[in-house]
Amino acid sequence: MSQTLALPRALELPGGGRLPRLGAVDAVALEGRAADLAKRSIKRESKLFALELAIRMIDLTTLEGADTPGKVRALSVKAIRPDPGDAAVPPVAAVCVYPTLVGVARRTVAGSGVKVASVATAFPSGQSAREVKLADVRSAVEAGADEVDMVIDRGAFLSGRIAQVYDEIVAVKEACGDAHLKVILETGELGTYDAVRRASLVAIAGGADFIKTSTGKVSPAATLPVTLCMLEVIRDVHDETGLVVGMKPAGGIRTAKQAIQYLCLLHETLGVDWLTPDRFRLGASSLLNDLLLQLRKQRTGIYRSPDEFTVD
Amino acid sequence: MGAVEKPRTGVAAPSAWEYASAPESREIVAFEKRYGLFIGGDHVSPRSRSWFTTLSPSTEEPLAEVAQGGPKDVALAVDAAREAFRTWSRRKPSERAKVLFRIARVLQERARELAVAESLDGGKPIKESRDVDLPLAAAHFFYYAGWADKLEYAFPGRRPRPLGVAAQIVPWNFPLLMLSWKIAPALACGNTVVLKPAETTPLTALLFADVCRQAEVPPGVVNVVTGDGATGAHLVRERGIDKVAFTGSTEVGKAIQRELAGRDVSLTLELGGKAANVVFEDCALDQAVEGIVNGIYFNQGHVCCAGSRLLVQESIHDQLVRKLKRRMATLRVGDPLDKNTDVGAINSSAQLERISELVQSGVDEGAELYQPPCRLPEKGWWFAPAVFTNVAQSHRIAREEIFGPVLSVLTFRTPDEAVEKANNTMYGLSAGVWTEKGSRILWMADRLRSGVVWGNTFNRFDPSSPFGGYKESGFGREGGRHGLEAYLRFE
Numbered sequence: 001m002s003q004t005l006a007l008p009r010a011l012e013l014p015g016g017g018r019l020p021r022l023g024a025v026d027a028v029a030l031e032g033r034a035a036d037l038a039k040r041s042i043k044r045e046s047k048l049f050a051l052e053l054a055i056r057m058i059d060l061t062t063l064e065g066a067d068t069p070g071k072v073r074a075l076s077v078k079a080i081r082p083d084p085g086d087a088a089v090p091p092v093a094a095v096c097v098y099p100t101l102v103g104v105a106r107r108t109v110a111g112s113g114v115k116v117a118s119v120a121t122a123f124p125s126g127q128s129a130r131e132v133k134l135a136d137v138r139s140a141v142e143a144g145a146d147e148v149d150m151v152i153d154r155g156a157f158l159s160g161r162i163a164q165v166y167d168e169i170v171a172v173k174e175a176c177g178d179a180h181l182k183v184i185l186e187t188g189e190l191g192t193y194d195a196v197r198r199a200s201l202v203a204i205a206g207g208a209d210f211i212k213t214s215t216g217k218v219s220p221a222a223t224l225p226v227t228l229c230m231l232e233v234i235r236d237v238h239d240e241t242g243l244v245v246g247m248k249p250a251g252g253i254r255t256a257k258q259a260i261q262y263l264c265l266l267h268e269t270l271g272v273d274w275l276t277p278d279r280f281r282l283g284a285s286s287l288l289n290d291l292l293l294q295l296r297k298q299r300t301g302i303y304r305s306p307d308e309f310t311v312d
Numbered sequence: 313m314g315a316v317e318k319p320r321t322g323v324a325a326p327s328a329w330e331y332a333s334a335p336e337s338r339e340i341v342a343f344e345k346r347y348g349l350f351i352g353g354d355h356v357s358p359r360s361r362s363w364f365t366t367l368s369p370s371t372e373e374p375l376a377e378v379a380q381g382g383p384k385d386v387a388l389a390v391d392a393a394r395e396a397f398r399t400w401s402r403r404k405p406s407e408r409a410k411v412l413f414r415i416a417r418v419l420q421e422r423a424r425e426l427a428v429a430e431s432l433d434g435g436k437p438i439k440e441s442r443d444v445d446l447p448l449a450a451a452h453f454f455y456y457a458g459w460a461d462k463l464e465y466a467f468p469g470r471r472p473r474p475l476g477v478a479a480q481i482v483p484w485n486f487p488l489l490m491l492s493w494k495i496a497p498a499l500a501c502g503n504t505v506v507l508k509p510a511e512t513t514p515l516t517a518l519l520f521a522d523v524c525r526q527a528e529v530p531p532g533v534v535n536v537v538t539g540d541g542a543t544g545a546h547l548v549r550e551r552g553i554d555k556v557a558f559t560g561s562t563e564v565g566k567a568i569q570r571e572l573a574g575r576d577v578s579l580t581l582e583l584g585g586k587a588a589n590v591v592f593e594d595c596a597l598d599q600a601v602e603g604i605v606n607g608i609y610f611n612q613g614h615v616c617c618a619g620s621r622l623l624v625q626e627s628i629h630d631q632l633v634r635k636l637k638r639r640m641a642t643l644r645v646g647d648p649l650d651k652n653t654d655v656g657a658i659n660s661s662a663q664l665e666r667i668s669e670l671v672q673s674g675v676d677e678g679a680e681l682y683q684p685p686c687r688l689p690e691k692g693w694w695f696a697p698a699v700f701t702n703v704a705q706s707h708r709i710a711r712e713e714i715f716g717p718v719l720s721v722l723t724f725r726t727p728d729e730a731v732e733k734a735n736n737t738m739y740g741l742s743a744g745v746w747t748e749k750g751s752r753i754l755w756m757a758d759r760l761r762s763g764v765v766w767g768n769t770f771n772r773f774d775p776s777s778p779f780g781g782y783k784e785s786g787f788g789r790e791g792g793r794h795g796l797e798a799y800l801r802f803e
Binding site: 023024025026028029030032033039040041042043044045046047049050053232239267268272273274275276278279 | 324325326327328329330331332333334439443594595596597598599600602603634642651652748768769
């Protein structure tokens, strides 16, 4: 294959093999395809399946300056048992919090199978010294984070210092130890789908287990086209090397309908193998209650009052 | 990279996610048992006293009986149109515009009903009739409504005048959209119309007759004569016509041109195609795959401008074909009324036979056939999306129009070779170019002998953009300001 290097120097992927060609993305066609897939009409049992799957894929998130141990505890309890009225509703994939609250979350979800994810590397801007970012990561991991959501240095990326971005991801990956690494591209700041594609490849080359669209602090956050663009990179990497990389759209996904659109996009781009929380997450907070509401509706035929579901 | 080895959540991926059926309700359409001809503003029984049944190609279920227009019926329709022409052509242009605007509005209001009817009678997926055929049909009326009182500005100093009675014969692939392409500019220019819809898809044209009544189109301005090819032949032979506009096969187009030789009847023909979709190695690959799929599997490939020849630069051939085959496996073939259907039914058994015969010839000539596994319904006419690799320029599947969901993949090495191969066809209707290099798109567009060249897209239509062919793909343009010229004479 014609190989245009995504990076300033030849890089081996962690699992061996070469990067797929950098390639290009046509914005009009990409957005057209995403819009087409958003029109899939998911009904009855296929909808039940999607709602349940979406719940299992949620990284239930709170990332506020006002976060407290109490808030995180409540969220973590909800993560384990999202619907107090229905034990059949599965737990979510993870809770996602700031490093200082990892300990609280860790203790609350212990033994439940729910993971603890922590943002790190001077989230959300990433504008700190390398040592500060790495210390941030280490503190999260030491507090018990299973997963680390780092942000890339957009300042470096946009000014063409791609190697710096790459080196930092490699360093963070190392600091993560056994913790899984999700690399946030903050696509809303990258400007073009071509840049998103390039950043995705850099992140994967650096050792990302997941690539993630957004911090949720910048608008636009996750969109269907940008997610499709990243899923196509993941597909190319898998084709070329067999490497499996996960995807996490985050920010702005608030309704069950949106969640199902993301799942259709995923299903028809990467196939059923990716329909698992091991390979796909939805970064969200208010989404969960809409999924619960719709799930109840799908099972009983009745829309319940939103007050029947907990607000945490 | 741990995700490969250990499932972290202990929950394995499912084996499949089947979408439950999501059918559009057909209750919104009530077909009558039997439809007469629409002549002079009334539904009339055919003098021929003969009728035929129109079937749903997805179920073979009879939908309605339709009149078979004979020579007398055709003559009556032409007379009605000629009579109506006297007043319609002298009507204040802004008043003609109002009528066209009303048609457009009614089409929008009844869009769901007409989309369901189109999918039932023609077999195309509802998402296409709903999202493409109907919006574009309405858009054409809106667009030409705007020109009706501005003809003097469209052709300054040339004193445009209407031609008279236009005989319009439309195909079965886009029944309502093709009649809109034809009727909208004809009426805007002050002509009256006798429309002959295709034998297998007459119903939306008959519903359109009702739209005309609702929109207060004066009696006789639009007449609809249903029937088979013989009815079309009668219409072309009729002495009272001033214009023939035909969309359909090259073979019939040639016969029409022979018939009109020596007569003072103007003619536009929009015929077959064997479009090349040219993919360069620097293109946006995944989007090119989408464009290729849209180019050939849209409307089951029943598209005269379908991108049926894929010319791919050899350096990316293997990768592109791999991506294409994987994408084809996600195409959902089945019930046209299901909102998730991507590829519907083949329009008729005759067309299915033709597709099957040509595909067999491809296999016999040594090309390599791939069709993704898909469950086809038992009743109706179906053909799974197909792609041929290892195709030579000399194979029939690379030269003849298949008019079905069948793609032939050929390769090229340089831009010059791409142009040479793309132009090496009897047709010249459309072409596509996929490259990230803008200058190359323009370079190619200069050299491709086809009426339409799409850059990094395919099968995209707009009423303001002229459409038509070179060589055996016909002549004359529909759409845009150019489309007016086909319905005017200049003093």
